[in-house]
Amino acid sequence: MTDVALPLLIAVPILAAVAPLFSSVLGFRAGWYAAAVTTAIEVGLAAVVLAAVYGGDRLVHPVGGYPAPYGIELVGDGLSAPIVALIAAVSLGVVAFAYTGGPRRNSFYSAYLLLVGGLMGVSITGDLFNMFVFLEITGLATYALVAADRSDRSAVAALKYLILGTMGASFFIIGVGYAFISTGTLNMVDLSARLAGSYTARPVLASFGFMIVGLGLKAAVFPLHTWQPDAYTYASDTVTTYISALVSTVAAYAIARVILTVFTLAFFEAAPLARWAVLTFATVSVLAGGVLAVVQTEIKRMLAYSSVSQFGLVVAAFALATPDAVLGGVVHLVGHGLMKGGLFAAAAILAATHGARTVDDYARLGYRSPVVAGTLAVLGLALVGIPPSIGFLGKYYIAVGAVRAGVWPVAIVVFFSTLLTLAYVARLLERLYFADPDAAAPVPEPSPDAPVADGGETEDTDHAGPASGDGGDTRTVRAVSSGMVLVTVLAAVVVVALGFAAPVFETLVEAFLGGVFS
Amino acid sequence: MVTETIPPFVPVLFAAIVAAVAPRKVGHGIGFLATAAVAVGSLLVPAGTYLTPRLFGFETVLYQVDDFSRMMGIIFGLIGAAAVLYAYSSEADGTQTAAALGYVGTSLGAVFAGDWLTLVFFWELMAVTSTLLVWHYGGRAVRTGFRYALAHGIGGSLVLAAVIWQYAATGSFLFSAAAGVVGPIAPALMAIGIGVNVGFIGLHTWLPDTYPSPHIAASVFLCVYTTKTGVYAMFRAFPDGHLWIAYMGGAMAVFGASMALLQEDMRRLLSYHIISQVGYMVAGVGIGTTLATAGAFGHVFNHILYKALLFMSVGVVIYRTGIEDITELGGLWRVMPLTFVSYLFGAAAISGVPGFNGFVSKGIIIAEAHKSVKNVVIGPESVPLGGEDLLWWLLIVGGVGTFMSFIKLGYYVFFHGSASIDPEDARIGQSVPMLSVGALCLVFGLLPGVLFEVLPNTAEIAEKYTTYTVPHVIEGVALGTAGFIGFFALKGPLSRATWIPDVDRVINPTVFYGGRVLVRAVTESWAAVDRAVVAVASSSLRVGANPQRYAFEGARRLPGVAVERADGDGDGEIDLRTSTGTGVLLVVLSLATVLAVLLL
Secondary structure: OHHHHHHHHHHHHHHHOHHHHHHHHHOOOHHHHHHHHHHHHHHHHHHHHHHHHHOOOOEEEEHHHOOOOOOOEEEEOOOHHHHHHHHHHHHHHHHHHHHHHOOOOHHHHHHHHHHHHHHHHHHHEOEHHHHHHHHHHHHHHHHHHHHOOOOHHHHHHHHHHHHHHHHHHHHHHHHHHHHHHHHOOOEHHHHHHHHOOOOOOHHHHHHHHHHHHHHHHHHOOOOOOOHHHHHHHHOOHHHHHHHHHHHHHHHHHHHHHHHHHHHHHHHHHHOHHHHHHHHHHHHHHHHHHHHHHHOOOEHHHHHHHHHHHHHHHHHHHHHHOOHHHHHHHHHHHHHHHHHHHHHHHHHHHHHHHHOOOEOHHHOOHHHHOHHHHHHHHHHHHHHHOOOOOHHHHHHHHHHHHHHHHOOHHHHHHHHHHHHHHHHHHHHHHHHHHHOOHHHOOOOOOOOOOOOOOOOOOOOOOOOOOOOOOOOOOOOOOOOOOHHHHHHHHHHHHHHHHHHHOHHHHHHHHHHHHHHHOO | OHHHHOOOHHHHHHHHHHHHHOOHHHHHHHHHHHHHHHHHHHHHOOOEEEOOOEEOOEEOOOEEEOHHHHHHHHHHHHHHHHHHHHHHHOOOOHHHHHHHHHHHHHHHHHHOOOEHHHHHHHHHHHHHHHHHHHHOOOOHHHHHHHHHHHHHHHHHHHHHHHHHHHHHHHOOOEHHHOOOOOOOOHHHHHHHHHHHHHOOOOOOOHHHHHOOOOOHHHHHHHHHHHHHHHHHHHHHHOOOOOHHHHHHHHHHHHHHHHHHHOOOEHHHHHHHHHHHHHHHHHHHHHHOOHHHHHHHHHHHHHHHHHHHHHHHHHHHHHHHHOOOEHHHOOOHHHHOHHHHHHHHHHHHHHHOOOOOHHHHHHHHHHHHHHHHOOOOEEOOOOOOOOOEEHHHHHHHHHHHHHHHHHHHHHHHHHOOOOOOOOOOOOOHHHHHHHHHHHHHHHHHHHOHHHHHHHOOOHHHHHHHOOOOOHHHHHHHHHHHHHHHHHHHHHHHHHHHOOOOOOOHHHHHHHHHHHHHHHHHHHHHHHHHHHHHHHHHHHHHHHHHHOHHHHHHHHHHHOOOOOOOOOOOOOOOOOOOOOOHHHHHHHHHHHHHHHHHHHHO
16 A cells, blocks of 8 residues: 555645645745645655665556556656655755745745655656656746746746756657657556667657757756756755755656666667767766866855766766666765755855855854854765765765776766865865965854844745845845754765665665666 | 793893883893793794784784794894893993894794794884894984885885785795795795895895994894894795805805905904805705705804804904904904904804814805705816816805905904004903803814704704815815915905995995985976966966956957957956857757767
8 A cells, every 4th residue: 555655745745735825814834834744744655655665665556546558657666766755855854944044935835845746746757748747847846936036137047947948848748759659658667668679760769869858958967057057046045955956856867767767778788879978968067067166156156066067977877877877876866965955055054144155255164153164064075975975875886887887988087076076175165164364254243133043923025135234145044043054964964874874775776776687 | 831832032022121111230131031041942842833823814823943943043042142241241221222132032033933924024023123223322323224224124025025925826824835935926026025134245235334333232133133034034935945046145155255355344344244154054045955954054053153252352342442443453462362262263163264163064055065056067077176166166265255354354453563552351241251152153163963953954964964074174274274375465455455345335325316316206296296286276266266257358369359348448258157048059959969969
């Protein structure tokens, strides 16, 4: 009966998304409570799925009782379960973060829950067209959230994302269409069986190309990433924390699904150029993203380009398609979500308390906000890949996979990506801890209207950024509570703790890998 | 039995710790007792393999007794006791003797090791403790000690490399796992590494450099342990000998004696003679027959006695006069009769005068070179002295050189005009060890059977070798006569040839300046890399901080590109942020590329 958890994972947040709107009459807090309860339920459901998959099951649920391949299948296996767990955990964490940090409009929580449902849907669907639908739900909710900051720059960023994201989704659906024309089915497992033997047919190749480019755009792989730095930078800090952790993550997960489940390794053997094309995109993305991150001055932009680089690594891992590399890709996907979410959360807190938005603003903040800066340092070092951390684990498996597959360029790029990551993380650390005292901004007067725990009982419209006195920065979270700091610290603790969880990941993904590499 | 459970290095190292902290008298007393006990214990302990712990997951043998290690233990303990007594009377302080006892203890650890890992462990510690012993004296000894440490660091590393190679080849560190060192590379590494310790020509420069520089009592310790442990290890590595090693030994015999002839510093002269005498031992090990090996070990035993005796006698002269240069001395036989007698015993023994112990062991090696080596035969057998191998000739010439240089040393120090100074003779605490050791030199020379009892392969030596035969005695007398004639004939030319340098005149500056060049090259090229990296990084950061302005400046310098400042003055900029349109273009281009690659 555990397979019932699968439809519930999607249905609960989508239905609950209506609640904040209706409950507006109850007060401005009602939306938050709806979101909190829903995400808590999601965590429970995700735990059920994770436990079942860890026990060796492959959960399958035919939606509405229609059997595959005609009906839609929901699948929980070693590839989707870690992503589901990540989505649930991060959703709950960000909701906790938003209690004090805002935004507080009930409409925000509606979009937020829709996004949760969309992300879950992409992760557990076993049907390509269904995946497109959930990708669109994800995309639309994300456009709305990016624009929720209501500043002009966030509006432009959201529009850019909308235009490009729609192109990506269209490419994906064109690819799905080609696949459907070639095989007459949309179920992933069924597709993989029917595609066998016709890998080099032109519609099949075109289908792969369209899908990969479409999903690559959603995952923000260079040079399809142009929407991403603007969206991350100009969205409000809470939103950035959430979408940076999850949205591109499910797109990268979709790439893994398409490569490993739909097209399978046999496709790569029949059409090696396809593999090389993906690998080339991915490795270029790693290097270009890293270099661009190093030269950024604004923190959020730097972290955004860092994601371009890290997703290049993940896509490269899936394109390598060896057991080690795929395991590394899954681990790094989960790890990147936690690390990047934690980094953006820490950056949000520093922006709120010190108005720090650029690398130079970070001068000596390590001594003024030791806990948050320390968390940022731990997460940054984990992102570099310093053990013990999940960042190390992921990169290690990917590197081992590249070496064992004999694809030396990728192995070398993994090494260089570590160096580049070190370069931009070291810039932050140097500012935080070793900056010349003269470079530090003068300690601001504590503003009387910024209490720590709660923003007051007034029916506040939104975003009255307390720290940025010049009124230009509407992205800043409303206030900082110790709970927000706690969530951020918790992210760092989990990141380090998962560094010891290599056997857990191996058990989790083992059955899935067994199916792919049989 | 207590002798079987306590390896000899334990009491001696314990004594070293005591000597480091206890008052001088107590420390020396404990040191004397410990070393004497080791000599007695080594004599009594039954042969066998004791203390076999697993260290670092390897089988090791910390304490293995056979005829070879037993003999080393006896003589190391015996001479250690004599040297501690001598050091006490020569006003050596407790710390120095502590270092010396540490050196003795680690040497004992090395010769009683039953596997290469233990041996190389103590081998390296020997280098450390002996360096400390040299350094303790300060002054010039600091520089020579540093060169000593460098040489032994390199040698020890080579030995270590050979040991690892040996392990890789045989799967065990134990001596019993293979007959010596096996494989193509390991023996070469081992020979060169041990060659540093025994003073192969070219690798010997540390020896005459270091031994004359520290305290006189320190020299007595130094002349005993390092080179003899090297000979012992050479035997363990090449139990069946090796022809090249034999010839190297012969060459060392001649080279050491010739260089010694040119020296005017007393202890430096004796140091070159260590090379020469160790040459005989190396030749014996290299020849590899049972008798030659026994002769080599006999020479180790005897050499330790008379060389320590010579260093002690010369040390007393330095102790009493403060002079190290033989040309400034003379006529001392009247004022220092005890010292003169000890020197006479030592010189007679080292030169191989019949009746002294050197004659016995050197005779065995020369006889084996005569009998067993027919490799590079010089001249037909029909002519007198023809049909002998090159090795035999080298050993004979080395013997003549030995006579000549000890006649020279004795002549200049004890005769050579009348004494211009009136120093006192040796102290009682110096005389006792000197005369006892001198007596042993005579006893073992007159009763070679007693010596053979201590040596390995006793039965075979007794059966195959008779010490006092007419040809042997004639050979000894002939060598002595040649030495006398040679010295007095060449006295003038020799005293004018003392400027002839050793290879260290080239090696030391080469190593020093070569090392400096290497260090400079490494640091400078690293600094260049560092500067380049910092330049690239900082310029990237500068460009990255304001890419739009740099793009403008770059475009302005391009020929044929016209850019305008947006507002007429100030810094020009080009908007580099990708617009939505550019983004769409990039996406379409990417898709086109992918499709082109896949479909065409």
